[in-house]
Amino acid sequence: MTDIQHYVAPTSLEQAAETLRAGDVTILAGGTDLMPQSQSGRLKIKRTLMNIHHVPELNGIAIDGGAIRIGALATMTDMLQSKLLQQHLPILVEACDHFASDQIRNAATLGGNICNASPAGDTLVPLLALDAEVELASKPNGSLSRRRMPLSEFFIGPGRTKLGATELLTGVRIPLPGPARTARFFKFGTRPALDISTVSIAIAGTLKDGALSQVRVAFGAVAPVPMRAPRTEQALEGRRLDAASIDAIADVARDEVTPIDDVRASAWYRKELIHNITKRMLAHVAQT
Numbered sequence: 001m002t003d004i005q006h007y008v009a010p011t012s013l014e015q016a017a018e019t020l021r022a023g024d025v026t027i028l029a030g031g032t033d034l035m036p037q038s039q040s041g042r043l044k045i046k047r048t049l050m051n052i053h054h055v056p057e058l059n060g061i062a063i064d065g066g067a068i069r070i071g072a073l074a075t076m077t078d079m080l081q082s083k084l085l086q087q088h089l090p091i092l093v094e095a096c097d098h099f100a101s102d103q104i105r106n107a108a109t110l111g112g113n114i115c116n117a118s119p120a121g122d123t124l125v126p127l128l129a130l131d132a133e134v135e136l137a138s139k140p141n142g143s144l145s146r147r148r149m150p151l152s153e154f155f156i157g158p159g160r161t162k163l164g165a166t167e168l169l170t171g172v173r174i175p176l177p178g179p180a181r182t183a184r185f186f187k188f189g190t191r192p193a194l195d196i197s198t199v200s201i202a203i204a205g206t207l208k209d210g211a212l213s214q215v216r217v218a219f220g221a222v223a224p225v226p227m228r229a230p231r232t233e234q235a236l237e238g239r240r241l242d243a244a245s246i247d248a249i250a251d252v253a254r255d256e257v258t259p260i261d262d263v264r265a266s267a268w269y270r271k272e273l274i275h276n277i278t279k280r281m282l283a284h285v286a287q288t
């Protein structure tokens, strides 16, 4: 379904933001969500289709100050192959490794995964646990304006975000983890490859004397948005990990999520998965 009258491919962020300011624009990155959604009639492409692949500022994976900046156009393959991410953010690499197939990974971008805002988006859960921020740019008054927002505040519903109508996501910033920081990711699907998450879980924290501090827990596919889990985080914070505490924390996790029944699983089954996988992940952390 489309009313496309113009196709544009800007070569700078200024040009891209100017195009967005004119209005009625659909952004095209890898197209792996946009094209199926448009062909099935779920999404109508607007008057101008803007391919952002030639905007240099949207590329790259690099250390920038105390953070790692990943450009919006980084593909799953780019992230999977990045030595920097392998060294500092292995859970993000793991999420890319469990993402779709080689063909999709070569086209699918990080920016597209974030802006598509699926509760089951595979990079979103590790990014939440890693305290990621999104970088946004627009040209409201003729000059380029930028803002940042914690990813945990960005999602407002399935497929809905706080991205303004004339804004572009330019990249993601993730604080460089300290040496005692540990992080785990687990995606559960009904088959080992090319599957949308039935649930996904990321847990991060600073491990000392068998307890985690500055804990982050995030869950996917169990709420209208990929979610941070503050009650589970609180239950885990500073608590020595033994069989009894792990059991109690996994109970809190199960009670905190609000999944729905759908074609992939029932709400009850998803809650059981959250309980059992959280328990297993914490047992692994305790053995570290």
Ligand SMILES: Cc1cc2nc3c(=O)[nH]c(=O)nc-3n(C[C@H](O)[C@H](O)[C@H](O)COP(=O)(O)OP(=O)(O)OC[C@H]3O[C@@H](n4cnc5c(N)ncnc54)[C@H](O)[C@@H]3O)c2cc1C
Binding pocket: 026, 027, 028, 029, 030, 031, 032, 033, 034, 035, 036, 052, 072, 098, 099, 100, 101, 104, 107, 108, 109, 110, 111, 112, 113, 114, 115, 116, 120, 121, 122, 123, 163, 167, 168, 169, 170, 194, 195, 196, 197
């Ligand atoms: C066969 C198949 C398997 C898949 N498997 C998985 C999977 O395992 N896990 C998973 O999470 N997803 C999966 N997906 C979904 C999809 O591949 C991802 O969500 C992907 O990351 C989308 O990125 P893209 O570059 O293709 O985005 P596009 O399709 O180009 O865009 C997606 C949306 O984001 C907007 N957008 C894109 N970039 C920007 C930007 N920089 N600023 C503002 N808006 C922007 C677009 O306008 C559009 O609304 C799968 C899709 C297919 C077809």
